[in-house]
Amino acid sequence: xxxxxxxxxxxxxxxxxxxxxxxxxxxxxxxxxxxxxxxxxxxxxxxxxxxxxxxxxxxxxxxxxxxxxxxxxxxxxxxxxxxxxxxxxxxxxxxxxxxxxxxxxxxxxxxxxxxxxxxxxxxxxxxxxxxxxxxxxxxxxxxxxxxxxxxxxxxxxxxxxxxxxxxxxxxxxxxxxxxxxxxxxxxxxxxxxxxxxxxxxxxxxxxxxxxxxxxxxxxxxx
Amino acid sequence: xxxxxxxxxxxxxxxxxxxxxxxxxxxxxxxxxxxxxxxxxxxxxxxxxxxxxxxxxxxxxxxxxxxxxxxxxxxxxxxxxxxxxxxxxxxxxxxxxxxxxxxxxxxxxxxxxxxxxxxxxxxxxxxxxxxxxxxxxxxxxxxxxxxxxxxxxxxxxxxxxxxxxxxxxxxxxxxxxxxxxxxxxxxxxxxxxxxxxxxxxxxxxxxxxxxxxxxxxxxxxxxxxxxxxxxxxxxxxxxxxxxxxxxxxxxxxxxxxxxxxxxxxxxxxxxxxxxxxxxxxxxxxxxxxxxxxxxxxxxxxxxxxx
Numbered sequence: 001x002x003x004x005x006x007x008x009x010x011x012x013x014x015x016x017x018x019x020x021x022x023x024x025x026x027x028x029x030x031x032x033x034x035x036x037x038x039x040x041x042x043x044x045x046x047x048x049x050x051x052x053x054x055x056x057x058x059x060x061x062x063x064x065x066x067x068x069x070x071x072x073x074x075x076x077x078x079x080x081x082x083x084x085x086x087x088x089x090x091x092x093x094x095x096x097x098x099x100x101x102x103x104x105x106x107x108x109x110x111x112x113x114x115x116x117x118x119x120x121x122x123x124x125x126x127x128x129x130x131x132x133x134x135x136x137x138x139x140x141x142x143x144x145x146x147x148x149x150x151x152x153x154x155x156x157x158x159x160x161x162x163x164x165x166x167x168x169x170x171x172x173x174x175x176x177x178x179x180x181x182x183x184x185x186x187x188x189x190x191x192x193x194x195x196x197x198x199x200x201x202x203x204x205x206x207x208x209x210x211x212x213x214x215x216x217x218x219x220x221x222x
Numbered sequence: 223x224x225x226x227x228x229x230x231x232x233x234x235x236x237x238x239x240x241x242x243x244x245x246x247x248x249x250x251x252x253x254x255x256x257x258x259x260x261x262x263x264x265x266x267x268x269x270x271x272x273x274x275x276x277x278x279x280x281x282x283x284x285x286x287x288x289x290x291x292x293x294x295x296x297x298x299x300x301x302x303x304x305x306x307x308x309x310x311x312x313x314x315x316x317x318x319x320x321x322x323x324x325x326x327x328x329x330x331x332x333x334x335x336x337x338x339x340x341x342x343x344x345x346x347x348x349x350x351x352x353x354x355x356x357x358x359x360x361x362x363x364x365x366x367x368x369x370x371x372x373x374x375x376x377x378x379x380x381x382x383x384x385x386x387x388x389x390x391x392x393x394x395x396x397x398x399x400x401x402x403x404x405x406x407x408x409x410x411x412x413x414x415x416x417x418x419x420x421x422x423x424x425x426x427x428x429x430x431x432x433x434x435x436x437x438x439x440x441x442x443x444x445x446x447x448x449x450x451x452x453x454x455x456x457x458x459x460x461x462x463x464x465x466x467x468x469x470x471x472x473x474x475x476x477x478x479x480x481x482x483x484x485x486x487x488x489x490x491x492x493x494x495x496x497x498x499x500x501x502x503x504x505x506x507x508x509x510x511x512x513x514x515x516x517x518x519x520x521x522x523x524x525x526x527x528x
Contacts, residue, residue: 050510052506052510071509071514071515072506072509072510073509073512073513073514073515076509076510076511076512077512081510082510084507084510088501088503088504088506088507090500090501090504090507090522091467091525091526092469092521092522092523092524092525092526092527092528093504093508093521093522093525094525097521097525098511101508101511101512101513101521102511102512104512105511105512105513106512106513106517107513107517107518107520107521107524108521109520109521109524111528135525152511156511156512
């Protein structure tokens with residue numbers, strides 16, 4: 001389903017090597033956990049798959065298609081979905097419009113909202129009546145933002161081929177880790193053909209995975 | 223009343239209506255009042271002394287609206303219009319104004335609207351004013367002056383919006399507030415090209431236990447310039463809040479000048495101002511949901527000014 005081939009990534013003015021010769025094949029329907037010490041390059045790898053960071057060299061294939069030079073938008077339209085480790089705050093986008101964009105992949109300049117999308121908030125334990133009209137900004141706590149971020153990924157799940165979660169357990173506040181695990185299991189059960197990639201340090205998430213890849217100093221550890 | 227297609231489009235944009243609305247209204251098109259109607263509770267009259275209207279709103283008015291849109295589609299037309307509103311004690315009314323200019327000609331089109339509101343006791347008033355410009359003509363200039371005098375125990379909400387297409391605007395809003403009353407002023411302005419916006423909002427709180435909330439949101443693109451000045455004067459035991467948020471793009475300029483003037487020991491006044499570009503990660507987040515970069519920017523601007 002997804003293949004990354006000989007990825008190398010150097011970042012910053014000093015061209016520090018973050019990833020070196022990383023090659024991984026991900027199968028359809030597979031739940032893969034990627035773990036490793038801080039600074040091992042896990043999040044960089046996730047961002048490279050989404051197109052948020054350009055690799056210095058190497059290739060990425062989605063099925064037979066080379067997506068290495070595609071933009072973030074183009075990858076999203078092909079079914080790559082990504083949950084940020086630190087959710088983005090912004091004035092001007094309500095929770096309702098964020099979910100609407102996520103569910104449709106289209107802008108919602110007319111403010112119309114499909115009521116069916118409210119269920120994605122319920123899936124992360126938030127009351128739609130309370131949250132839909134709120135802006136995704138600093139008035140929300142870090143934990144609320146994290147759950148909304150995960151809800152936005154659930155909203156895209158039906159059209160997703162690759163679902164990437166970058167440390168979903170970080171900052172989930174009162175919403176328990178168990179609920180997050182249940183949601184991930186539900187995703188895996190419902191979307192059997194989708195590949196789920198979770199960057200995590202959490203033992204329970206690692207236990208859930210079909211396979212765990214360990215990164216160390218920017219390389220896949222044998 | 224006959225409107226052409228462009229005039230209908232402008233009417234829809236500034237007043238949210240397709241034609242003659244229910245209830246009281248006045249349509250001003252190219253410098254003339256072309257259609258007017260009163261209702262049982264709202265009397266709309268041409269004023270005898272100068273251009274404009276006198277609108278009398280009875281204390282029996284409940285959940286009723288009066289529409290007074292202005293459309294200018296003739297290039298070179300310049301006018302000053304004075305509309306006075308007399309709102310009796312106990313009235314609950316929504317006033318929908320708004321002005322749209324369509325100018326494809328070589329001469330400037332200018333509408334200066336001076337609106338004065340006399341709000342009684344125990345009133346609930348919502349005033350909606352939208353401004354819009356269309357056409358590639360020399361200048362679409364709108365200069366609204368809004369004065370609001372509020373007595374006691376009343377609630378007033380002003381929604382002031384410059385949608386787009388206005389080349390130059392000088393906006394002056396002044397409110398005098400009595401006791402146990404509150405006023406909310408929401409202003410939204412969009413500018414692009416070399417357009418200029420100069421907005422000044424002054425609220426004097428003269429009675430005890432009153433509140434004022436001023437929220438301005440601005441988006442400035444290209445080489446446009448906007449200046450927002452707000453001034454809350456607390457002459458009494460009162461609470462006041464002023465907030466200016468602006469998105470800055472390209473080579474635009476936004477100047478925010480909030481001012482608080484507390485003249486009573488029990489006046490509690492706060493202001494906030496934030497000006498900045500759209501963060502790259504905000505655009506990236508929306509791109510991960512499938513939008514192209516231009517769509518992501520439009521989504522953020524649209525929501526910011528919604």
